[in-house]
Amino acid sequence: MNITSSELAQAADAVNAVAARPLQLAVVLPTYNERKNVATMIERLDKALSGIAWEVIFVDDNSPDGTSDEARRLSLIDPRVRCIQRIGRRGLASAAIEGMCSTSAPIVAVMDADHQHDPALLPGMLEAVASGEYDISYASRFAEGASTEAWGRPDRVKASGLANRIANKVTGVALTDPMSGFFLLRTQTLRADAHRLSGVGFKILLDILATVDAPLRVKEFPLNFAARAEGESKLDRTVVFEFLVGLYDKWLGRIIPTRFALFGTVGAFGAVLHMTVLALVLHLFGAQFALSHYPKEAAFIFGQTIASLIAMTFNFALNNELTYADKRLRGFGPVARGWAQFALTCAFGMLANIGASTALVRVGFHPYPAAIVGIVLASVWNFALSSKFVWGKY
Template identity: 45%
Template sequence: MSSAAPTLPARLTVVVPCYNERANVAPLIARLEAALRGIAWEAVFVDDNSPDGTAAAVREIAAHDPRIRCLRRVGRRGLSSAVIEGALSSSAEFVAVIDGDMQHDETRLKPMLAKLAAGEGDIAIGSRYVEGGGAAGLAGGFRQRLSRLGIRFAQLFLPAPVSDPMSGFFMMRRQRFEEIAPRLAGSGFKILLDLLFNARPPLRVVEIPFEFRARAFGESKLDALVLTQFAGLLIDRVLHGAVPLRFIAFAGVGLVGVGANLASLAVGRALGLGFALAQAIATVIAMGVNFQLNNTLTYRDQRLRGRRLWRGLALFMLFCGIGAVADLGIARTLYEDHNSLTVAGAAGAIVAVVWNYAISATLVWRAR
């Protein structure tokens, strides 16, 4: 690996969002150097405070190679926001995004750059699903089905046909990215879709085939929760941002909480408990379900762990418990008026969800 300083400013910035990718840092840089020979380039690794020492591995190389930079983020996570911060830190003419797991084919960066420099498109997307591409690196039938499901869903709403809107491998002019950046949601794991939805005028797309490789080290980040966030982003874009993405997630979690509340209430009553006691137990169960789902899904980028998890749970239960006192009064009054477990229980649960949302945003998962 060369340690000589580049003689020209970087023409291309390669943004590498990463989490727990220490073993892939040096091999990826070596591959970028081979693939981009003859081009003035730099790589910006945006690390979400990986516990495996990813940032330290990047900085060890950056100490003798000025083309390599590390942005270490503490207190926030998420691929989309990492890409935005990395791209906005660039002064190069072009910015590319490539995963830190080496599953993307870095040799396709040159053809992407050539297409954009020739004015053939506004964004070059590495596609697994055009002729010459392949998705063999998606391990297991479940992940392949998950990816295909996300693609079909996204294609229903895209402003222009794109064969692989789930791709995380693309390149565009930095100035165009900066124009779109203020309108991006900045959450979740599929920024490409966000870019395509928010570009005004729409981006002219050119797709470059590539073979999606099998992961050599680490674990894949693609799971059902990523697809759920992806669906939330689609809904957010279809609604033109009128409803915040987190609120959409909260609404989904709230529906599950309502179901948990009603089911628990019915079980309590079937066991002979009085309504007030059954509703109190059901409310606690619903709060526990809501906390876990919100921590796992809604606030995935701010997920609480270790001591902060228990502190957050305590705060959540304490302040939601205060709201639950009012919820019980509302539910009991409605039950006495209507003698309906469904109406009374649902009303109490809905009030709990609203209170939950306010507490969550201001106290439990507050930005730090």
């Protein structure tokens, strides 16, 4: 950790600033692989928040690129910088909640760390809430005077328009951008309801608005939404999809957990694929097997095995994209390892599936309902284990 003399001088200024008066504002920056954005982000905050007593909290999910190390390195020379390094955890919403709960500042803001959100808006947002006039300020990509041109993602802009209209109905607050990830509120407001927030996905502002009972007075700030500075987006699940997941989570998530519902839906598609492949194999090779010296259910076992392998790979891919988008495995190594772990998990499920369904066929069941019984058995097992073993911490 090399600290230059100009950095030391900066540190002295920072220490003086911290000592001068009580903390006014905490800025929470959830990070995953944002190492190159950390230093520049602190610089921009320092510029934007001159005259305000602030701290910044990086909530990093143990990024492989060393984001936490970078934050701690800068924290040594600037006590306003803090870092929470979460091990074995992933997720923007839960990171934001933990960051917000970790500060003593009376007011807390959440922003992206990739420079898409302009910190220059913070003083105005702070003033709106600190004055007591509003409960939440947030930066909208779609308010009058805002722009999203620099974003370069017209697909995501469009999707947001549709999601917003539904969101406004749900929360009863007319916001132009309820999916915004840049907002500021009194820490107490957050803390009072933190235990009721879902912490799933990344629509945390929407979650807060839908959860807090008292109607919140919301002040909108037009945001010039920039392109990401360094690194790549982690959250490219579509906004509409994310939004539907959020709605489900709020309404039914307590009855059937959101992840299980997603896993089950993906599984249902997998089952359709499974049955199609099975039918295809029986159709193509059934006659050949019947003529061979193999036992009469050999074609069925062969079909079930092929169908299970294909459906398993399909389910792994879709669960990685959608169900576990917030913990998505990326890059050849992690994906291959994840696939192998998923395969291992499913192998036991598959044994139960093939065993049970074959037994049913033996006692005279029709092959298709027998296969469905096998699939249901396997999917409960697969969810229970893969949520821990593949996408979680075992």
